[in-house]
Amino acid sequence: MTDREFACTVNGTKVARRDVPDDERLLDTLRWRLGRKGTKEGCRTGDCGACTVLVGGRPTLACLTLSHEVAGESVVTVEGLHDDPVGRRVQEAFERESALQCGYCTPGFLVALTGAIKSHPHGAGERALLEAIGGNLCRCTGYVAIRRAVASLGTSRP
Amino acid sequence: MHGLRGDPAGGRIARDVEAVTRRDAAAKLRGTAEFGTDLEAPGMVWGALVGSTVAHGRLRRLDLEPARRLPGVVAVVGPSELAGLLPSGKRDAERPVFPESILRYRHEPVAAVAARTLAEARAAARAVRVEVDPLPVVSEIEDVFPEWPGEEGPRSPHVIAHVRANHGDVDGGFARAEFVHREVYRTNGVHQVALEPHACLAEVNDTTWKVTTSTQTPFGVREDTAEILGLKEDQLVVDGSWVGGGFGGKAAAFLEPYALVLARACRKPVRLALTYREEFELGRTTLPSIVWLDTAVRGGKMTARRVRLLLDAGASLPGRDFATGYAIAFLLGPYEVPAFELEGYALRTNKPPFGPHRAPLAPQTAFIGESHIDSIARRLGRDPIDFRLAHVWSEGSTTPLGQKVGPFGAAEALRRAGRLAALWRKGLKPHQGVGVGVGFWGTGVGAGGEALLRLTADDLSVLQVEHDIGNGSVVVGLPAVAERVLGLPSGTVRVLTADTASAPYDSGVFGSRTVAALGQAVEKAAQQIGTTLAKRMGVRAKVRLEVERGQFFAVAGAKRVAVRELLTPDERRGGGLVVRDRHYGKPGTIDDARVREGTFYAYHDFAASVHLAQVEVDRETGAVRVMRATAFPDVGTILDPEMVRSQVEGAVVMGLGTALSEETLWGPDGRMLNPGLLDYRIPTLGDVPPIEVDPVEGFAGAGPFGLKGLGEPPIIPVPAAVANAVADATGARVTELPLTAERVARALKLL
Numbered sequence: 026m027t028d029r030e031f032a033c034t035v036n037g038t039k040v041a042r043r044d045v046p047d048d049e050r051l052l053d054t055l056r057w058r059l060g061r062k063g064t065k066e067g068c069r070t071g072d073c074g075a076c077t078v079l080v081g082g083r084p085t086l087a088c089l090t091l092s093h094e095v096a097g098e099s100v101v102t103v104e105g106l107h108d109d110p111v112g113r114r115v116q117e118a119f120e121r122e123s124a125l126q127c128g129y130c131t132p133g134f135l136v137a138l139t140g141a142i143k144s145h146p147h148g149a150g151e152r153a154l155l156e157a158i159g160g161n162l163c164r165c166t167g168y169v170a171i172r173r174a175v176a177s178l179g180t181s182r183p
Numbered sequence: 184m185h186g187l188r189g190d191p192a193g194g195r196i197a198r199d200v201e202a203v204t205r206r207d208a209a210a211k212l213r214g215t216a217e218f219g220t221d222l223e224a225p226g227m228v229w230g231a232l233v234g235s236t237v238a239h240g241r242l243r244r245l246d247l248e249p250a251r252r253l254p255g256v257v258a259v260v261g262p263s264e265l266a267g268l269l270p271s272g273k274r275d276a277e278r279p280v281f282p283e284s285i286l287r288y289r290h291e292p293v294a295a296v297a298a299r300t301l302a303e304a305r306a307a308a309r310a311v312r313v314e315v316d317p318l319p320v321v322s323e324i325e326d327v328f329p330e331w332p333g334e335e336g337p338r339s340p341h342v343i344a345h346v347r348a349n350h351g352d353v354d355g356g357f358a359r360a361e362f363v364h365r366e367v368y369r370t371n372g373v374h375q376v377a378l379e380p381h382a383c384l385a386e387v388n389d390t391t392w393k394v395t396t397s398t399q400t401p402f403g404v405r406e407d408t409a410e411i412l413g414l415k416e417d418q419l420v421v422d423g424s425w426v427g428g429g430f431g432g433k434a435a436a437f438l439e440p441y442a443l444v445l446a447r448a449c450r451k452p453v454r455l456a457l458t459y460r461e462e463f464e465l466g467r468t469t470l471p472s473i474v475w476l477d478t479a480v481r482g483g484k485m486t487a488r489r490v491r492l493l494l495d496a497g498a499s500l501p502g503r504d505f506a507t508g509y510a511i512a513f514l515l516g517p518y519e520v521p522a523f524e525l526e527g528y529a530l531r532t533n534k535p536p537f538g539p540h541r542a543p544l545a546p547q548t549a550f551i552g553e554s555h556i557d558s559i560a561r562r563l564g565r566d567p568i569d570f571r572l573a574h575v576w577s578e579g580s581t582t583p584l585g586q587k588v589g590p591f592g593a594a595e596a597l598r599r600a601g602r603l604a605a606l607w608r609k610g611l612k613p614h615q616g617v618g619v620g621v622g623f624w625g626t627g628v629g630a631g632g633e634a635l636l637r638l639t640a641d642d643l644s645v646l647q648v649e650h651d652i653g654n655g656s657v658v659v660g661l662p663a664v665a666e667r668v669l670g671l672p673s674g675t676v677r678v679l680t681a682d683t684a685s686a687p688y689d690s691g692v693f694g695s696r697t698v699a700a701l702g703q704a705v706e707k708a709a710q711q712i713g714t715t716l717a718k719r720m721g722v723r724a725k726v727r728l729e730v731e732r733g734q735f736f737a738v739a740g741a742k743r744v745a746v747r748e749l750l751t752p753d754e755r756r757g758g759g760l761v762v763r764d765r766h767y768g769k770p771g772t773i774d775d776a777r778v779r780e781g782t783f784y785a786y787h788d789f790a791a792s793v794h795l796a797q798v799e800v801d802r803e804t805g806a807v808r809v810m811r812a813t814a815f816p817d818v819g820t821i822l823d824p825e826m827v828r829s830q831v832e833g834a835v836v837m838g839l840g841t842a843l844s845e846e847t848l849w850g851p852d853g854r855m856l857n858p859g860l861l862d863y864r865i866p867t868l869g870d871v872p873p874i875e876v877d878p879v880e881g882f883a884g885a886g887p888f889g890l891k892g893l894g895e896p897p898i899i900p901v902p903a904a905v906a907n908a909v910a911d912a913t914g915a916r917v918t919e920l921p922l923t924a925e926r927v928a929r930a931l932k933l934l
Contacts, residue, residue, distance in 0.1 A: 056221075057223075061214075062214070062217070062221040062223075063213070063214015063215065064214070065218070065220070065378070065379070065427070066220050066380075067378045067379070067380070067459065068459040068859070068860050069458065069459060070459065070859060070860070070861075072859065072860035072861055073378055073459075073860055075378055102214065103212075103213065103214035104213065104214045104215075106213075107213055116212040116213070119208075119212060120205075120208045120209075120212060123205065123825050123829055125205070125208065125211050125212065126653035126654060126655070126829065126833065127377070127378070127379070127425075127426060127427050127428045127429075127651075127652060127653030128207065128210075128211030128212075128216055128218075128425065128427070128653065129218060129377075129378045129379045129427030129428060130378050131211050131212060132214050135212065155868060158868060159867065159868050159869055160867070161868070162378060162860065162865060162867065163378075163868075164375075164376055164377060164378055164428050164430070164833075164837065164865065165428060165653045165654075165833050166829060166832065166833050166836075167832040167833040167834070167835060167836025167837065167866070167871060167874070168836065168866075168867075168868040168871045169832040169833075169836070169871060169874055170828075170829055170832065171868070172868070172871070
């Protein structure tokens, strides 16, 4: 245990706790202390991307991030996307193109794409968006429908 | 009380949409769908497994005390604790919860612990002292049989299954051959790599043992777990969660018995999940094979064939091998042959037990059989597609095991593939090639299921035990069957899920059977609703349903009556009009005169699967790039085009992994060498070529409206098509899966 305070915002809500151990990963804090289980636990070694969240707008692997590293930052998880116009656009594109099957990798893809669109103030082309999700693994769709969803976003402005 | 749960998208959302919408989409897109790894309960503690430290050995001593002394630990359970925890019922002697003496594979669970936190549980698991006298490790097929065994083969203690079948004049066929084409092929293990690790939550009270789990087969888990623990089936309740990918890896009990024993020991809810490393190290997956093929050719036809198979079954138990009998039949492909001889062994090794993976062994056997037939065609100077057309099954053909083939779209698919191949060939550049692969599958598998439909004034629902595993068979396919029977628009029928205590029996979401087989029960139940309403309306015409402002109406000709008026007072007050129906598939019939030994499986309702692939081979490194692929699936009829497309696309890409990069590697000590996603490489977004789907309709299957199952068939021909395209591009035949750059480079004599 620690007496260090864990303080940040998660999906716009302030969070402050004293029960977060120094060696706890952001993935576990989000899922088991804050009940934000939309962020998925896959490999826990940074290889699959299912746990991608935005930290200060940057797509970040929550499984490789210590919780205390995000002190003072704004964290966005998949649960926060629906309240964001860009996040919602990405969700709608995935639904329209049936770009999800089992849905386990889906939060990571949605968050990574939302982060990529927002980090290109002058618009992110298809290529930039595909690069942003090049490290996310999906086993069901063969990525084909995901590519269609990305293409349907067009040149995306935040 | 085990209540019903609505689909998370909610009836309202599902009812507002026009086109087919996945009823699970909203929950999955918003992060609210609860998967196995998300399960949690008040007072929950965390479980961890203690594994064998060797791949083969005799357990000398298991010292649990050091774990018991650690902070936070609430339960430590080994073989000696079981008697005090489990009822006195008969436990399956072949499948002990924990082994008492012989350890059969590395990391085989020998004990389990539970603690307040995961870190404490892991520490406790590490503290258990496992003392073992090592025994010799058999890690590969060659450790058992360095070459094809002679008469003494069946006497090897490592043989857990031995199958033989033959038909026709094999010796004569070989004696009269113009030439005999002989080859040896190998395949390696592949892992399902469902992104969600296995996970479950167990809760035990005085009357009920309950486990909620990420599974394709809740009733199958109930049956397995009850046998393993010696429980009566009705003492055990299995509930499903959303499944983060199954692919066969979540089709049997796995963690559930351990979690239940821990929950019984500490009287708290126990969460047990595998790490991703454990997914690989404990995985019930496809394992290696070696195959010898000899084919006699005369007059441009295959006249006699001899096939021998050695299959690594891992630590599978005798009698539980389900793979050898059909793997070996698949090796002959969907082709007529006047005479053949098959012989195969499943061999026990010190790897984890063999388990199913999307069309178990079919992509591997199709790679072997289709590479062989391709190389015969090339040796004859024949077009590979024409040569296949001269042998391929059509309706009325007889399979090697004497089954009659029903409507079968292979020839039509091959003709389309031939036309497309001719087009592709016009644009080929050096080091590029085009290859075809043919596979087949039987759906229905004889497994049964029951459907329960409930109609109220403002709702029609299907009650189902399984959650969807991702392919849409439950959230799109089953309700679509009811909708089509009753003339309802897409999205009107809700899917409700309940546990094994409340939902009707179904054998599970596997074997491409859900819509094809269970769908028949849904179809019949929906027809019952129609006939019941017709009777109550006093009409002979077929009744369809309409929805207006959320209310259901029955329509027959000019007659239109609100369903509310057609329900009996009891139905209005109570649970509506409830109908049940069932479909218990009959196994096909094989000709016993052709079987000499062992179990062969009588698949039926055959679906063909034909793919075309174009590749480019790097002449310096041997690396293969798939440039495009087109699938011609024999679908019978199409229920939902989006489902067809998404199943084929996903299967092609998974098949590209099997073809090019996926391979479980094992050391001589039985240790898995690549238990992670960096070293076991599945396709990524950048690896995916353009994929086209050209469905072949009109060859009706036994499913609703004549459809055929589609979960597995489209993965089957992928490695074959890629390998044949590589041979077309280079003239070199790679005889081992996967076709890594190194193996291709060796075939090209670059190494």
